[in-house]
Amino acid sequence: MNQPIFSFLALLLCLSGCAVSGKDPAAKSVRPASSTVGDDFANVPVQKVNDPLQGFNRTMFGFNDELNTHAWRPLAHGYAIVVPRPVRTGISNFFDNVQFPVRFINSVLQGKLTRSAQEAGKFVFNSTFGVGGLIRVSDHVSGLADVPAEDFGQTLGVWGIPAGPYIVVPVLGPSDCRDIVGFAGDYVMSPLNWHTLGFIHYKYISDGVSIALSAVRYVNALPKTVETYDKIKSAAVDPYIAVRDAYLSYREAQMKK
Amino acid sequence: MRLNLFRSILKSFLVSLLLGVGRTSSAAPVDDPATMLRSSIDEMLSVAYVGHGNENLPARVRPLVEKSFALELVTRQAMGPGWRQFSAAEQKRITDLFSELLIRTYSARVVGTERPKISYGAPVELASDRREIPTRVVTSSSNDPIAVVYRLIRLPAGWRVYDVLIEGVSFVANYRAQFDEIIQKGGAPAVIRTIEAKLAAPADSRS
Numbered sequence: 284m285n286q287p288i289f290s291f292l293a294l295l296l297c298l299s300g301c302a303v304s305g306k307d308p309a310a311k312s313v314r315p316a317s318s319t320v321g322d323d324f325a326n327v328p329v330q331k332v333n334d335p336l337q338g339f340n341r342t343m344f345g346f347n348d349e350l351n352t353h354a355w356r357p358l359a360h361g362y363a364i365v366v367p368r369p370v371r372t373g374i375s376n377f378f379d380n381v382q383f384p385v386r387f388i389n390s391v392l393q394g395k396l397t398r399s400a401q402e403a404g405k406f407v408f409n410s411t412f413g414v415g416g417l418i419r420v421s422d423h424v425s426g427l428a429d430v431p432a433e434d435f436g437q438t439l440g441v442w443g444i445p446a447g448p449y450i451v452v453p454v455l456g457p458s459d460c461r462d463i464v465g466f467a468g469d470y471v472m473s474p475l476n477w478h479t480l481g482f483i484h485y486k487y488i489s490d491g492v493s494i495a496l497s498a499v500r501y502v503n504a505l506p507k508t509v510e511t512y513d514k515i516k517s518a519a520v521d522p523y524i525a526v527r528d529a530y531l532s533y534r535e536a537q538m539k540k
Numbered sequence: 541m542r543l544n545l546f547r548s549i550l551k552s553f554l555v556s557l558l559l560g561v562g563r564t565s566s567a568a569p570v571d572d573p574a575t576m577l578r579s580s581i582d583e584m585l586s587v588a589y590v591g592h593g594n595e596n597l598p599a600r601v602r603p604l605v606e607k608s609f610a611l612e613l614v615t616r617q618a619m620g621p622g623w624r625q626f627s628a629a630e631q632k633r634i635t636d637l638f639s640e641l642l643i644r645t646y647s648a649r650v651v652g653t654e655r656p657k658i659s660y661g662a663p664v665e666l667a668s669d670r671r672e673i674p675t676r677v678v679t680s681s682s683n684d685p686i687a688v689v690y691r692l693i694r695l696p697a698g699w700r701v702y703d704v705l706i707e708g709v710s711f712v713a714n715y716r717a718q719f720d721e722i723i724q725k726g727g728a729p730a731v732i733r734t735i736e737a738k739l740a741a742p743a744d745s746r747s
Contacts, residue, residue: 324616324702329720330713372683419683429676429685507682518645520734521718528717529709536708 332527333459334449343451344523350454351512359505371503373417378475378500380409380416385472389433393441401430431540435472436465440538449527456512457530475500573671573692573699574663580608580701581658581675588647589655597647598640605646610693610700611639617703618715619731622723630728637735638715644739654680669694 334340363371383406390399405421413420421427439461440446447460458466470476477483478493512526519525587600605611615635616623626634661674671692676685691703704711722730 324613329620329716332717368681375683514649517648518641519718520715520722520738524718524721525714528714532709532713533707536705539708 330528330531332449332531333447334527336448336450340449340451340527341523343453344526346453347451347456348516348522351509355505356509356513358502359509362502363506366503371506374499374503376409376413376419377416378503379419380406380413381475382473384474385435385469386430386433388472389435389438389469392435392438393433395433398430398433401427405430431537434465435468436462436534437538438468439465440534446531446534449531457526459531459534462534571698573694574660574673576608576699577673577690577692577701578660580604584608584646585655585658598643601647602643605639605643608701609639609642610695610702611635611642613693613700613702614642614712615639617712619719619723620716622719622727626728630732634728634731634735637732637739640739641735642711666691671699 366374383402387399387402387406390396390402404424405427408421408424408427409416409419412418422429444461446462449457449459450463452458452463471480475493475496478488479490515525515529516522584601584604587604588597612635615631615638618638619626619634623631656677656679658678659676661676664672664674666672673690673692675688675690677688678685687705687707689705690701691705692699693702702712719731719734722734726733
């Protein structure tokens with residue numbers, strides 16, 4: 284089992300990165316008193332980013348970009364033509380529902396007990412009235428709509444573990460040390476992987492079916508992922524920086540929810 | 541006969557009253573940021589989703605963006621402290637180019653999509669002259685609502701948008717990060733060259 288080794292290596296890298304990054308006092312956004320309207324607008328310093336591996340990251344970004352152009356985008360377009368949007372939404376709802384333990388456990392780990400109760404409520408509603416999770420009926424239930432999704436990367440952040448260096452993972456895309464460990468944690472918490480990990484032996488599910496399920500989940504999410512990436516990139520003057528800033532700001536905002 | 545005359549007088553009176561009211565409301569500066577934002581977005585959406593295709597959308601959107609955004613402030617933020625080193629002519633040129641980029645980006649976002657439903661949250665006071673208004677955008681293409689936050693500043697002409705945050709990603713901070721190195725290496729000429737090259741690329745360019 285490579286999972287614990289992977290997590291340990293990522294944690295090591297993360298800790299070493301934390302030592303490199305430190306806290307830069309200049310990074311703090313200070314708003315000085317201004318005499319004219321908007322006078323302070325040019326004073327906001329650029330957000331300091333922990334990116335010591337930028338050379339490697341830019342290479343990987345280029346590699347992933349080629350992969351996006353030649354593999355993911357055509358695959359996503361083809362899939363979107365064959366599988367209409369309502370079906371894609373149903374599949375996405377189904378997998379979101381199956382992933383309930385990930386959000387539930389992480390809500391508990393962060394001490395957000397109301398949120399964990401909401402997650403449990405969502406799971407019950409969607410599994411029953413939502414035909415096994417295909418329809419997200421919970422959106423129409425007061426108190427169960429728009430529940431922010433928790434993951435292990437956010438849990439680590441709430442626990443005070445710094446993000447560490449920004450890393451562009453081959454194939455998977457932008458991440459940071461904390462989120463790589465988070466990814467491994469969520470992998471273990473996801474029922475989709477419990478059979479592969481040997482936690483549970485589903486009688487009729489082989490390893491092949493388990494992998495196929497994960498592949499369907501990934502491909503089903505592709506059209507949205509490719510669209511988001513293309514939107515950020517098409518407006519950017521430096522796509523690498525634009526994606527890095529978008530990823531880090533997005534994760535920061537998720538953690539605060 | 542007399543009844544008809546009365547009716548026509550009454551009608552013209554009502555019409556002039558309505559027009560007069562209309563004129564007064566459009567001429568008065570909107571002092572409430574929430575009202576200003578809502579009417580600006582409604583206007584933008586009615587232009588973007590009018591139903592006769594997306595031809596010349598940037599040209600149609602331009603007057604609305606110019607009316608509701610503090611474009612010079614948006615540009616100044618995106619450039620950071622380097623802005624003060626630029627000459628007045630460079631600042632003007634960069635503001636024009638960056639505004640064009642903003643307008644094109646907005647236009648590209650609404651191409652081929654259906655009119656979204658927007659719900660508005662209560663304004664948050666950032667400073668006496670600044671407000672933040674959270675909104676939630678529901679589109680048919682997305683399963684989950686998108687959190688869009690508008691930041692507005694009170695200028696002599698009225699409230700204007702100076703930043704937009706989509707799911708926590710600030711528009712100006714994102715460009716500020718991108719331009720930082722470009723400004724450090726080549727100053728204003730490099731910024732002008734970069735945006736010109738970006739604008740010269742085909743609209744559907746992925747690069």
